[in-house]
Amino acid sequence: MPPAPIPSTPALGGSRWNTFAAAGTTLTARDFFTATEPLLQGIIDDNALTSADGKVLGDQVRATLALGTRETSLPLGIGPDSASAVRELGGQAETIGRELASWAASALERLFISRIPLPAGPLVVRSHCYGHVLTPPAADLLRGRRGGPVTMQLYNEWLHQMVLLRDALLPFTNWQDVPLLITPTGLRHTEPARDAFLTELLVRQIRHAGIVDFARRVVTGTSGPAGYGFEAGGGTALPAVLDRPPLTAPRHLLTWRTDPAAEDTTTYVAEVQDYYAAPRTLVEDLPPAVTVSGPLTARTGTGPVGDGTRTARIEITHDGATAHVDLGQALRGHRFAHRPDPAADDAHSDAAPRTATVWSALRAPGLVWTQAGDVTLDATGQDDLVLLALLGRLYPENVILRSAGRIAARTTTDGTGPSRLVTVVDPPQAH
Numbered sequence: 001m002p003p004a005p006i007p008s009t010p011a012l013g014g015s016r017w018n019t020f021a022a023a024g025t026t027l028t029a030r031d032f033f034t035a036t037e038p039l040l041q042g043i044i045d046d047n048a049l050t051s052a053d054g055k056v057l058g059d060q061v062r063a064t065l066a067l068g069t070r071e072t073s074l075p076l077g078i079g080p081d082s083a084s085a086v087r088e089l090g091g092q093a094e095t096i097g098r099e100l101a102s103w104a105a106s107a108l109e110r111l112f113i114s115r116i117p118l119p120a121g122p123l124v125v126r127s128h129c130y131g132h133v134l135t136p137p138a139a140d141l142l143r144g145r146r147g148g149p150v151t152m153q154l155y156n157e158w159l160h161q162m163v164l165l166r167d168a169l170l171p172f173t174n175w176q177d178v179p180l181l182i183t184p185t186g187l188r189h190t191e192p193a194r195d196a197f198l199t200e201l202l203v204r205q206i207r208h209a210g211i212v213d214f215a216r217r218v219v220t221g222t223s224g225p226a227g228y229g230f231e232a233g234g235g236t237a238l239p240a241v242l243d244r245p246p247l248t249a250p251r252h253l254l255t256w257r258t259d260p261a262a263e264d265t266t267t268y269v270a271e272v273q274d275y276y277a278a279p280r281t282l283v284e285d286l287p288p289a290v291t292v293s294g295p296l297t298a299r300t301g302t303g304p305v306g307d308g309t310r311t312a313r314i315e316i317t318h319d320g321a322t323a324h325v326d327l328g329q330a331l332r333g334h335r336f337a338h339r340p341d342p343a344a345d346d347a348h349s350d351a352a353p354r355t356a357t358v359w360s361a362l363r364a365p366g367l368v369w370t371q372a373g374d375v376t377l378d379a380t381g382q383d384d385l386v387l388l389a390l391l392g393r394l395y396p397e398n399v400i401l402r403s404a405g406r407i408a409a410r411t412t413t414d415g416t417g418p419s420r421l422v423t424v425v426d427p428p429q430a431h
Contacts, residue, residue: 026181057155062104124150172256296317375420400420
């Protein structure tokens with residue numbers, strides 16, 4: 001007797017609450033959220049819940065995804081002295097968590113009115129507990145009054161998938177556009193990478209490479225060499241500053257950019273891994289300042305792929321001459337540059353500021369630095385990509401990025417403070 005044919009649509013139940021293919025599929029956040037709605041329908045069906053009960057469940061997910069609550073799934077404190085990565089990722093967590101909670105409230109309201117038909121009758125799944133803390137009303141509803149193992153595990157699975165979804169999206173500015181890898185366990189395949197990512201975020205100063213690696217895992221399911229971004233089938237994940245003004249762009253977040261030419265998964269790496277060992281040029285040794293008429297122009301270009309990695313450069317041209325800056329070093333320079341509080345950056349100095357031209361710095365060999373007091377580089381009127389290239393040419397220590405119209409406080413008038421390269425840029429535009 002021939003074996004029974006394998007059904008094309010897996011039966012729901014056990015550890016299976018979806019019909020995702022074994023090899024996985026790619027979904028956006030909104031599509032994945034919709035795919036989890038059978039879990040919510042199963043909860044409603046199991047105990048004939050009412051719309052009032054739906055509010056309890058909605059309040060629970062809101063408390064779980066918020067920061068600073070008793071029930072939070074991300075015990076991340078954000079304050080004025082927090083590291084920039086903590087502030088950026090914490091802000092992402094708050095924004096994404098509020099949106100997912102809003103989706104949940106709308107879905108629960110709709111499912112009470114318009115039921116989703118489940119393929120095989122009542123939905124019963126086995127959900128391994130991840131230790132999420134319930135609000136007292138949710139604990140009473142799910143474990144007490146009318147709850148029980150079926151309802152509790154259905155809600156536990158749905159709630160945990162929401163937490164995994166929120167966390168998977170943290171690295172991305174345009175998180176609603178990111179193609180997430182989804183397997184028959186939903187997003188549970190991201191748990192080991194998520195644990196490593198959150199451990200680094202919560203207990204130390206997280207590395208940019210750690211953010212990139214986690215982002216790569218949630219998109220592709222694989223790890224790779226340490227780098228500042230990656231490309232995969234259909235797009236690239238690179239720092240957000242590539243299409244935002246450097247003065248206001250996030251330092252640590254990535255933006256997913258659709259690119260049909262991107263096929264294999266490749267990591268972007270810096271040309272020089274240890275910038276401390278790179279050659280340097282003293283700003284005092286640059287050619288004398290000359291007026292350069294007209295703005296500089298810049299564009300990016302990528303190198304060939306080798307061993308799963310590639311480099312990229314910014315090419316700057318002016319009057320027939322060309323300079324090249326490694327994109328990895330430029331992005332590193334942007335992350336490390338100081339952005340003083342405008343309210344505090346208004347001290348005056350009687351000393352005449354020393355200056356250097358942007359074009360001379362861009363054409364210098366190695367990284368430009370100074371040991372003899374503050375030097376100002378006026379980049380006003382230049383393209384954002386030119387400014388990013390300049391940040392890649394300056395040795396990333398005591399580089400100040402400030403808006404034109406502010407007078408930077410000098411710290412070297414007594415000869416004891418650190419020397420700085422002060423880069424002046426156009427003020428941010430009001431939107």
